[in-house]
Structures are given as structure tokens and as C-alpha cells.
Amino acid sequence: MEANKKLQVKHITDLIGEWGKWQFLLSAYVFLMSAAAAFINMGYSFHAKGVDYWCSDVPHNQSFDLVCERTNYASLTQSFFMLGYVASGFVISYYSDKYGRRPMIYLSYSIEVLAIISCAFSYNIYQYIISRFLVGFGHSGGVLECCGPKHRADIVILTGVGWVLGYVLLPGFAYWLQDFRYMQFMSAIPMIIMLIWFYYLYESPRWQLANGRVDEAEITIRKALQMNGKSTDNLTEKIAQLAKNIQGAPGIIKSGKTYNMFDLLKTPNLRKYSLILWYSWIINALVYYGISFNMSDFGGNFYITFVLAGLMELPSQLFTPLFLKFIGRRKLYAIFMAIVALSSVAVIPSQKPWLRVLFALISKYGISSSWNILVIYAAEIYPTVIRNIGMGTASVVGRIGSVSAPFMGNLTIHTSLTFVMIFYGIVTAVGAILGLYLPETKDKEIPDTLEEAENLGKNDN
Incomplete structure (x- = not known):
């Protein structure tokens, strides 16, 4: 024995x-x-x-x-x-x-x-x-x-x-x-x-x-x-x-039950979570790459501001996992989305290039952090039986934002930086509000079945 x-x-x-x-x-x-x-x-x-x-x-x-x-x-x-x-x-x-x-x-x-x-x-x-x-x-x-x-x-x-x-x-x-x-x-x-x-x-x-x-x-x-x-x-x-x-x-395979992306939309709560996650993935990709590719729009030396934008991701990579240990996913995600919204709008009245760059860098930090949280969050919301399908679908849908992001520079040329930053502010503010409708997953067992995922957040305040 x-x-x-x-x-x-x-x-x-x-x-x-x-x-x-x-x-x-x-x-x-x-x-x-x-x-x-x-x-x-x-x-x-x-x-x-x-x-x-x-x-x-x-x-x-x-x-x-x-x-x-x-x-x-x-x-x-x-x-x-x-x-x-x-x-x-x-x-x-x-x-x-x-x-x-x-x-x-x-x-x-x-x-x-x-x-x-x-x-x-x-x-x-x-x-x-x-x-x-x-x-x-x-x-x-x-x-x-x-x-x-x-x-x-x-x-x-x-x-x-x-x-x-x-x-x-x-x-x-x-x-x-x-x-x-x-x-x-x-x-x-x-x-x-x-x-x-x-x-x-x-x-x-x-x-x-x-x-x-x-x-x-x-x-x-x-x-x-x-x-x-x-x-x-x-x-x-x-x-x-x-x-x-x-x-x-995977006991799922033994049962003969197979799943596809439509199972993400079958039940009310999982459908709500999926739609919010898809929207969030799109705007995170759009704003992240939109700011990253077009740092020259904010003024200053492009090479220096580009380096600074990259360095802003370092505290995001190092400290976000630490924050997640003490603050819930839902609240922290909404906070970072709100930071992006406020700092994006703050670029508009800023007359000095260094001030515009500063607020753009704050936006970059916020969007990098929110995207890091989003990846972890989605993996904890989707149940084991469709986790790969859920994550894969969200990633593919998010490419709408990635594919669109390079044209944000063109949009700035044909309209104005003010228009683009207001747009970033609106979509991320909406993202912050929608994020509050996701279930809290901190210190909770990851769901294995569709039923368990559907019941996530039932006891959330």
C-alpha cells in the first residue's frame, strides 16, 4: 500500500x-x-x-x-x-x-x-x-x-x-x-x-x-x-x-460532450460575462497599441518618449500580480480602466508637450495593467470545459482592436488629437463601468462546469 x-x-x-x-x-x-x-x-x-x-x-x-x-x-x-x-x-x-x-x-x-x-x-x-x-x-x-x-x-x-x-x-x-x-x-x-x-x-x-x-x-x-x-x-x-x-x-472527453464558442453565449450570466470580456479585450488592444504606436503625437523627442512608454510597462508587469493578491480583480480592473479614461482626457487641455507626454504615459501604465488583469480574469471566469475556447475567442475578437490601432494615427491627422483622446476616454470609461458587472474571482475556486461558471458572483456584494 x-x-x-x-x-x-x-x-x-x-x-x-x-x-x-x-x-x-x-x-x-x-x-x-x-x-x-x-x-x-x-x-x-x-x-x-x-x-x-x-x-x-x-x-x-x-x-x-x-x-x-x-x-x-x-x-x-x-x-x-x-x-x-x-x-x-x-x-x-x-x-x-x-x-x-x-x-x-x-x-x-x-x-x-x-x-x-x-x-x-x-x-x-x-x-x-x-x-x-x-x-x-x-x-x-x-x-x-x-x-x-x-x-x-x-x-x-x-x-x-x-x-x-x-x-x-x-x-x-x-x-x-x-x-x-x-x-x-x-x-x-x-x-x-x-x-x-x-x-x-x-x-x-x-x-x-x-x-x-x-x-x-x-x-x-x-x-x-x-x-x-x-x-x-x-x-x-x-x-x-x-x-x-x-x-x-479531462472527464469531459470521457462523457462524449463537446463544446464550441456558442456555449459561451448559452446561459444568461456567461453570455453577459463573455460580451463584457470581448468588449474589454477590443478596447484594451486598441488603446494599448493606439498609444504605443503614436507616442510622437504627444510631442517631445519620439525616441525618448517611446522608451519611457516601454518602461511604464515594467511596474505594470512587476506590481500588478502583487496588487491582485490584496485587491479584487473586479475593483482593480475598474480602477485601471478609470485611470486610463481620466489621463486620456487630461491630455486635451495640456498645453506643454511634457505634460501631454506625462498623461499619455499614465494612460500607457493603466492600459498595460488592465490588460494584464484581463488575461488572468478571463481565465478564472471561464470554466474548465470551455476555458481554451473562451480565451481563444476573446483573443481573436480582441484583434479587432489590434487591427484598428494602427489607423488611430491617421484618425489624428484627419481629425485631431483631442478627438482621439476623447474617444479613448469614453471607451475606457465604459470599460470601467462594465467591468463592475463581472463576478469577483479572488480567492474563489476556478469553475469546472458551465453551471459553476453561471453561479459565479452570486454572493458578490
């Missing part, structure tokens, strides 16, 4: 440990990939950096002739990048579950590198737009499951800090290179290095076990145990038990 207890293995971390050299190498990879992702994503701000020009028949020296009536093409390049994200969410995610994380990540990053090089050699704007779509398609490759529950929050923070690193380094390279083609080559270099590094990483052992590839999983886990200095005694027996637990974990 005692021997059987010792052999009970429910999670991979019961074998390889919560943290060790194995997890460190994977986490370092995730950190550097996040930094590279920021460089590639936010690089649009410098690829399409605005310049002064006259709309006349006088020849000008602009790449792809993106002036006058063709200025919208610059914004379109980033919108297509975001659309590539959306397409990848459907294609790469599906085939990752079918063929494994490793081959699909390797394929997506290979596509990204080739597409970046194609951007650098683009002959015209149409080739560049298609190439940017493919960069976005490859850009959203997933990461391997690498750490136990105790360190998952740390990995989220680590990923965020990596993003900030890439964000703040970008202006320095842009100032040095001063050419979008050279910047494309620069962004390809770390991707090529990471691609070579990834070749030496292993498949997710959890995916291998879930798909019945027990022999392959044993090879992977044995390597992890060696790297972490763990014992390999009775490994075959332990892996057999672990495989049984993982393959039998």
Missing part, C-alpha cells in the same frame, strides 16, 4: 521537479523570444515613422512612396501583421494539438524569419504587406509547457519583462540604423539564433503523454531528470501512471 502511494504521479513536475536546469533553459528561451517579439511587433512605429512632406508633383525620397493619399498603406502593413496573428491562432494552434508543439513552433518561426527577410527585400508596398502578414502568422507560435503551478505566475512576469526589454532597446537600434530595411535584417538576427537554439529543445512531454507517445515522453523526461539531477528509478512505471492520469484528466 505504501509503495503504491509513493508511485502516485499526477503531474510532470512530480517527476522532474518544479524548477531546475531544464525549466531554466526553457524559461530563458521564452524570455528572449518575448524580447524579440516586442522588437518585431513594435518596430512598426519606426518602419512607418511620420515625416514632413508636401503633397505635390515634386519627387520625394520616401520608401514605397507612402505620402499624401497613400499614407494609409503604412497603417495597413501593421494591420495585416495583426491579421496574420489571427490566422495563426486558428491554424498553428490546431496543428500544434495535432502534431505537437515543437514542429509547429519550428515551422512558424521559420516562416517568420523568411517573411522578415522578404520585408527587407520588398520591391513594392504590396509585397511588403503580404510579407508582414506572414511575419504575424509565424510570430504567434506557442511556447512549451515548462514549469509547475508554483512558478507559472513567475513565467508570466518573466515574459512581460522580456517584452519590456525588447521594447526599450528598439528606439536605440532605430536611431542607429535609420532605415526600415536594415531594421528588418536586425530583427531577423535574434530570430535565426533562437531558431537554432530551438532545434536543441525537446517536445512538450505533457503533449507526448496526452497523445499516447509514451516511449517518446520517456526519452524527454529522462533527459529532464538528468538535467535537474533527479532520480530515474522506476521511471517507466511512473510514466505509465502519469500517462494514465493525463489522458484521463
